[in-house]
Amino acid sequence: MSDAVRLIEVKEEIHADNERVAQGLRSQLGQQKTFLLNLMSSPGAGKTRTILKTIDTLRDRFRFGVLEADIDSTVDADLVAARGISAVQLRTGGFCHLDASMVAKGLAALDLSALDVVVIENVGNLVCPAEFDTGAVRNVMILSVPEGDDKPLKYPLMFTVSDVLLVNKIDYMALSDFDLQRMRERVLRLNPRIQIFEISAKTGQGFDQWAAWLSREVSSFIGPVSNALTGSALPPAQH
Amino acid sequence: MHELQITERILDIVLKHASGQDVSKIVRIHLRIGALSDLEDEWIQHYFDYLSRGTVAENAHLAIKRGPAVLCCQSCSCSFEVKREELGNAQCPECGEPSVELVAGREYLIENMEVL
Secondary structure, three states: OOOOOEEEEEEEEOOHHHHHHHHHHHHHHHHHOOEEEEEEOOOOOOHHHHHHHHHHHHOOOOOEEEEEEEOOOOHHHHHHHOOOOEEEEEEOOOOOOOOHHHHHHHHHOOOHHHOOEEEEEOOOOOOHHHHOOOOOOEEEEEEEHHHOOOHHHHOHHHHHHOOEEEEEOHHHHHHOOOOHHHHHHHHHHHOOOOEEEEOOOOOOOOHHHHHHHHHHHHHHHHOOOOOHHHOOOOOOOOO | OOHHHHHHHHHHHHHHHHOOOOOOOEEEEEEEEEOOOOOOHHHHHHHHHHHOOOOOOOOOEEEEEEEOEEEEEOOOOOEEEEOHHHHHHOOOOOOOOOOEEEEEOOOEEEEEEEEO
């Protein structure tokens, strides 16, 4: 037996499997006409409240479902379900993020034929969720004013992968030294294409513009809505 | 924070490539990880040592090379490297344009491995 060291070429991307699953999920959602939105932020930035307010703003236009990811609790899913919105809780059991396979499992528990939009509330964390494609059509992140305007410097990847930045708790601005202009410059240098909306999930400020963006994105992905909410929906799917 | 999951993938991939190649031992695995990754090299090795016990990859050393963050200027299309901590303040060295797009720095690539 030779003990000479040989070199084996591998050239494999570690995330390739997840990306395959994510691409598959996106094309499946395209066929089913369900828009999947991945919402990311640190803990306490206001994800659940932003989701509820967004649904309140758009519930006459689209039928919403929510996938709630938490390391170990059901409090957010309970809150969403209490409003009569379809919600699935994904307990990640210690995992710091969701990947495409976990999302696919969660979606399987929802009746997608009855939903136009599913919002993923990702695990509260500005680091890990940024590295994993969930299969979502768009990535949206929240930075809340009390967190500070330096976060783009500390967590650059999250700002790089997001299509939209929601600057939440804008009503808190008067009590803070958060510099909006400086934050905006930092974010746009990381990601010149990102859309930035200033909102308050508490007062509803800024939701018109954010909801208008989301409506356009959903409509262009799922096509004309069958006006499900006025009773003139497509006939029930045949089983 | 997700070093364990990444390490499991590394082990799966190297064992797949070793199988059927008459490999008695994997000595060293060369990885290239982008500058934007927040993974700790030390923890990846630590988890790898644990997960690889009893396989041909046991005791393999992970040689991790950090790939640079590469930006592309939106105005003149030139590409340039920046340090991770300079990302939020980067501007094009050619034309001074602040609007730049990340083109590399997120990769997790297993390049090759040295085996016996």
